[in-house]
Amino acid sequence: MIKNNRPEVILFTGFLGSGKTTMLLKTIEMASVYQKKCAIIINEIGEVGIDNRQMRMLGYDVLDLFGGCVCCTMKVTLEATINHLLENNDNLDYILFEPSGVADPLALYEAITNCGYAESDIQNIFIFDPTRIDFYQKHLKTLFWDSVNLANYVVINKIDEVSKERTEEAADMVASIKPGIKSFKMNLNNELTSEFSQHLMGKEVS
Amino acid sequence: MYQEEFLPVVFKVELRSERTFSVKKWQKIIDDIFCSYVDDISKNEECLIGHIKALAEIDKENFIKYSCINDSNHINSEVHCKQNNINKINMIINSLVSNISENESCQFLERSCLVAENAGDQINIEIVKNEKITIEKTHHHGEDEVCPICGEHHLHKD
Numbered sequence: 001m002i003k004n005n006r007p008e009v010i011l012f013t014g015f016l017g018s019g020k021t022t023m024l025l026k027t028i029e030m031a032s033v034y035q036k037k038c039a040i041i042i043n044e045i046g047e048v049g050i051d052n053r054q055m056r057m058l059g060y061d062v063l064d065l066f067g068g069c070v071c072c073t074m075k076v077t078l079e080a081t082i083n084h085l086l087e088n089n090d091n092l093d094y095i096l097f098e099p100s101g102v103a104d105p106l107a108l109y110e111a112i113t114n115c116g117y118a119e120s121d122i123q124n125i126f127i128f129d130p131t132r133i134d135f136y137q138k139h140l141k142t143l144f145w146d147s148v149n150l151a152n153y154v155v156i157n158k159i160d161e162v163s164k165e166r167t168e169e170a171a172d173m174v175a176s177i178k179p180g181i182k183s184f185k186m187n188l189n190n191e192l193t194s195e196f197s198q199h200l201m202g203k204e205v206s
Numbered sequence: 207m208y209q210e211e212f213l214p215v216v217f218k219v220e221l222r223s224e225r226t227f228s229v230k231k232w233q234k235i236i237d238d239i240f241c242s243y244v245d246d247i248s249k250n251e252e253c254l255i256g257h258i259k260a261l262a263e264i265d266k267e268n269f270i271k272y273s274c275i276n277d278s279n280h281i282n283s284e285v286h287c288k289q290n291n292i293n294k295i296n297m298i299i300n301s302l303v304s305n306i307s308e309n310e311s312c313q314f315l316e317r318s319c320l321v322a323e324n325a326g327d328q329i330n331i332e333i334v335k336n337e338k339i340t341i342e343k344t345h346h347h348g349e350d351e352v353c354p355i356c357g358e359h360h361l362h363k364d
Contacts, residue, residue, distance in 0.1 A: 016212065016257035016302055017275035046214030046300045050261045053298065057269050058286070101257065102212050132275065139254065
């Protein structure tokens, strides 16, 4: 349980191009409907961020983590950012964090737990792109293993772009690492399913 | 984790024309640039595309977003725009590809832009390279205060 009414931390993990930003945007829209106040933290590697610019153009205020990947050079900055949010915002409901798609998800936990959160307080959603199953199997085994193991649940995105068999193969890959983990099969460009929304924001949306 | 493999290369690209074109036409022009750029990258089997994404900014609220994670047949673009005809677009490209140098990536992009310039639409395209791009740092503090997050002095954009 999160102590002292701290905002819940929702972490959107997944490799580059898997749909993390789309997921983040959908979550913000949903939170807005239920009048929940969210802080948005984005870490992109590269000196100029695309996602944070997009968010601002859509009217959202974003805290950027600049210049490096949050799992190594930016770990301290993430901690400072979360502490800054906690100290200056009494009424936050959620901290939504999109790390870089090349970040080691395990390394993010230390910065968050240093801010007083328990690992179990972190809601970690791994977004898996089934159009890249081969790529994951060949190049991203460690990332996939770590990501699924740490995730509370998995979103298999882009199901409109692959066959049913491919989607099932993606679900099997996830289940082979963490049997019993809940996987949601979705196209994040559409509306979030009500079942997923309930998982994400609990009773608020039921 | 994979940050050593997929080094980010950032380009700022300015596209202009004497004439105004519809946003749909600009979308197609930029799409063609990306197709050519991604095709050039894909010729080298050692190069793995992590993510090539771009934000083509029409004004402060309107944009076209591009995303590519494999080949030129799969370049997605999403228009978020209420305007119709424009003669200028500023675009930021963030290219995360393994086994390609910044110079090589830039050469591919320059070649793709040249093809677009010569396609008969009389557009001018300028690429501003990484080192000349101004970084806008945005946090939440007063203009004269040290940023509590990064510990530096920088302007509060908004």
